Amino acid sequence: MTTLTAVGLPPATGRAGFGGALRSEWTKIRSVRSTVWTLLATAIVTIGISTLFAWGSSGHTDIQDVPTFDPVRSAMFGIVFGQLVIVVIGAMTMSSEYATGMIRTSLTSMPRRGVVFGAKLSVFTGVALVTGLFCSFTSFFIGQAFFAKVSVHDFRGPVGAKGPGPAGHPVITIHDLSTTIGAPHVLQAVIGGGLYLAVSGLLAFGLAALLRHTAGAITAAIGVLFVTFIMAQFLPSDWAKHVDKWVPFFAGGQLWGLRKLGDGSIPMLSPWTGFAVFAAYAAAVIVAGAVLFKKRDA
Amino acid sequence: MIEASGLTKRYGERLAVDQLTFAVRPGQVTGFLGPNGAGKSTTMRMILGLDAPTAGSVTIDGKPLAAMAHPMREVGALLDAKAIHGGRSAYNHLLCLAQTNDLPKSRVAEVLELVGLSDVARKRSKGFSLGMGQRLGIAGALLGDPKVLMFDEPVNGLDPEGILWIRNLMKGLASEGRTVFVSSHLMSEMENTADHLIVIGQGRLISDCTVQEFIDRNSALQVRVRTTEPEKLAELVDTAGGRAKPGADGTLLVSGLDLTQVGDLAFDNGVRIHELSPLQASLEQAFMELTKDSVEFHATVPAAQLASADGKVEAGS
Numbered sequence: 005m006t007t008l009t010a011v012g013l014p015p016a017t018g019r020a021g022f023g024g025a026l027r028s029e030w031t032k033i034r035s036v037r038s039t040v041w042t043l044l045a046t047a048i049v050t051i052g053i054s055t056l057f058a059w060g061s062s063g064h065t066d067i068q069d070v071p072t073f074d075p076v077r078s079a080m081f082g083i084v085f086g087q088l089v090i091v092v093i094g095a096m097t098m099s100s101e102y103a104t105g106m107i108r109t110s111l112t113s114m115p116r117r118g119v120v121f122g123a124k125l126s127v128f129t130g131v132a133l134v135t136g137l138f139c140s141f142t143s144f145f146i147g148q149a150f151f152a153k154v155s156v157h158d159f160r161g162p163v164g165a166k167g168p169g170p171a172g173h174p175v176i177t178i179h180d181l182s183t184t185i186g187a188p189h190v191l192q193a194v195i196g197g198g199l200y201l202a203v204s205g206l207l208a209f210g211l212a213a214l215l216r217h218t219a220g221a222i223t224a225a226i227g228v229l230f231v232t233f234i235m236a237q238f239l240p241s242d243w244a245k246h247v248d249k250w251v252p253f254f255a256g257g258q259l260w261g262l263r264k265l266g267d268g269s270i271p272m273l274s275p276w277t278g279f280a281v282f283a284a285y286a287a288a289v290i291v292a293g294a295v296l297f298k299k300r301d302a
Numbered sequence: 303m304i305e306a307s308g309l310t311k312r313y314g315e316r317l318a319v320d321q322l323t324f325a326v327r328p329g330q331v332t333g334f335l336g337p338n339g340a341g342k343s344t345t346m347r348m349i350l351g352l353d354a355p356t357a358g359s360v361t362i363d364g365k366p367l368a369a370m371a372h373p374m375r376e377v378g379a380l381l382d383a384k385a386i387h388g389g390r391s392a393y394n395h396l397l398c399l400a401q402t403n404d405l406p407k408s409r410v411a412e413v414l415e416l417v418g419l420s421d422v423a424r425k426r427s428k429g430f431s432l433g434m435g436q437r438l439g440i441a442g443a444l445l446g447d448p449k450v451l452m453f454d455e456p457v458n459g460l461d462p463e464g465i466l467w468i469r470n471l472m473k474g475l476a477s478e479g480r481t482v483f484v485s486s487h488l489m490s491e492m493e494n495t496a497d498h499l500i501v502i503g504q505g506r507l508i509s510d511c512t513v514q515e516f517i518d519r520n521s522a523l524q525v526r527v528r529t530t531e532p533e534k535l536a537e538l539v540d541t542a543g544g545r546a547k548p549g550a551d552g553t554l555l556v557s558g559l560d561l562t563q564v565g566d567l568a569f570d571n572g573v574r575i576h577e578l579s580p581l582q583a584s585l586e587q588a589f590m591e592l593t594k595d596s597v598e599f600h601a602t603v604p605a606a607q608l609a610s611a612d613g614k615v616e617a618g619s
């Protein structure tokens with residue numbers, strides 16, 4: 005029998021608390037490949053689709069769309085798809101503990117559940133913010149490079165100074181539709197893109213705490229973020245006037261563009277109010293998840 | 303020391319643990335025995351605060367686990383070796399546990415060495431064999447050098463070498479003055495390991511005594527009688543409050559009465575006897591006898607028939 009005396013163990017001091025729990029959750033999140041891969045996937049999807057979209061816009065933008073062109077939102081279009089990937093990380097951070105049974109080991113080593121939940125939430129928030137902001141800023145700058153030279157197509161016929169083009173052929177002019185990070189409201193919108201992604205992930209985290217099931221939490225998150233948005237398209241306009249602004253995508257999406265989402269005929273919330281509503285949805289789910297996390301049998 | 307008092311857990315309709323009151327003392331291995339579904343795992347989860355009791359309470363050295371400054375220095379537990387994230391390496395798994403209690407990294411390496419997993423420390427635990435998984439779980443339990451250790455069926459599925467290793471480990475831990483609480487549904491396993499036994503069935507306490515007391519109390523359960531009139535004697539035994547069932551080659555196995563009582567009974571009633579001998583029932587049989595009324599699911603073949611190689615039919619039927 006090997007001797008069990010613990011050589012590497014100094015005498016205990018203080019009380020195990022939040023600091024240790026944070027370090028532990030950080031170890032957990034960085035030490036599984038699935039998180040690393042999914043983070044990478046979030047970046048690739050968000051930045052990749054943003055880039056494709058910006059490239060497309062720079063190659064062909066109709067002249068009618070120029071006055072309403074939003075160089076920030078158009079540069080970060082990939083966020084719409086990136087949110088579908090970041091919810092996977094948000095959900096898995098919490099639900100993998102239940103899927104594997106690790107939760108019982110975790111809560112045995114740290115039975116103060118509020119500490120565990122808080123640490124897990126904090127670490128994921130940090131990771132989600134860094135990922136979100138990295139995606140939004142990278143997308144923004146790539147987009148501006150494309151938008152500096154946009155081929156604007158004019159199909160309106162023989163009005164332009166250069167004379168009419170051949171029948172059916174547009175007059176193409178190159179415009180600089182880009183903006184700079186220092187221009188009014190731009191920085192706020194780019195940061196808003198990162199925040200939107202992060203909060204999408206947090207919503208999934210909260211849903212996973214409620215449902216304790218990976219697929220369930222991901223499905224629910226996509227339902228909240230995406231399906232509500234699609235359903236809103238089918239609302240009669242007198243309903244849409246009252247409902248659309250509360251739809252999570254519309255509420256949260258106002259922040260990450262210079263112009264409002266929607267076609268202008270339906271009232272929408274202002275950027276920060278909208279984002280606050282969006283964040284409140286996530287917060288409500290997280291608070292409910294935390295209460296159950298503390299109360300339920302593990 | 304673990305102290306449970308009136309500990310009760312109800313899952314919907316099902317009473318999994320029913321008013322358990324017991325104490326698990328330091329310096330010895332306490333076996334926690336019960337058939338499948340008796341409530342052993344549920345009790346252990348309540349001790350760890352994973353499940354909240356429906357009624358009653360359980361403390362460790364007078365406090366709930368959550369109140370401990372460094373829970374891992376107080377209690378180490380292995381409930382289910384598979385309950386870890388298989389995508390994480392053994393080292394990182396132990397590291398993330400150690401960090402919650404501010405235990406140094408050096409301790410992680412130390413327990414890996416102790417359980418013999420140093421060579422695979424950087425491998426993901428997904429690929430571990432049953433025995434390696436069990437060792438990793440034990441490493442986690444030992445991390446905080448805890449005063450109390452709990453193992454839920456630790457030898458399930460292990461090879462003889464692994465069983466021996468765990469047995470010696472538990473004895474070693476107890477001899478260092480720690481409280482060791484280990485569950486099993488096999489008496490034979492506990493016979494060689496435990497000093498004290500707590501037996502439960504259907505969530506209720508059936509017996510709480512030392513292994514020696516358990517043997518003394520339960521091992522001379524049966525008397526074997528060879529007689530020319532088994533039917534008559536079986537009836538007499540029945541009326542005297544014992545139970546008789548046919549054994550091999552015409553013998554009668556009597557329980558509930560001791561040797562003298564059976565002898566006197568036969569003599570008083572003029573039944574001729576050719577053999578009268580005490581039958582040393584194994585602890586396994588004693589355990590089954592004790593818990594037979596509280597087994598959750600009976601197999602279609604009665605357990606008693608399987609257990610006593612010579613028993614064929616229930617007497618009197």
Ligand SMILES: Nc1ncnc2c1ncn2[C@@H]1O[C@H](COP(=O)(O)OP(=O)(O)OP(=O)(O)O)[C@@H](O)[C@H]1O
Pocket residue numbers: 313316317318336337338339340341342343344345487598
């Ligand atoms: N989470 C749960 N929900 C509902 N019922 C449960 C739950 N956990 C346990 N039970 C029930 O409680 C009873 C006791 O189960 P428990 O797992 O504690 O028994 P056990 O003694 O550990 O059995 P085994 O030897 O098979 O491991 C069983 O009838 C089981 O079905």
Ligand SMILES: [Mg+2]
Pocket residue numbers: 342343344454
């Ligand atoms: Mg069990």
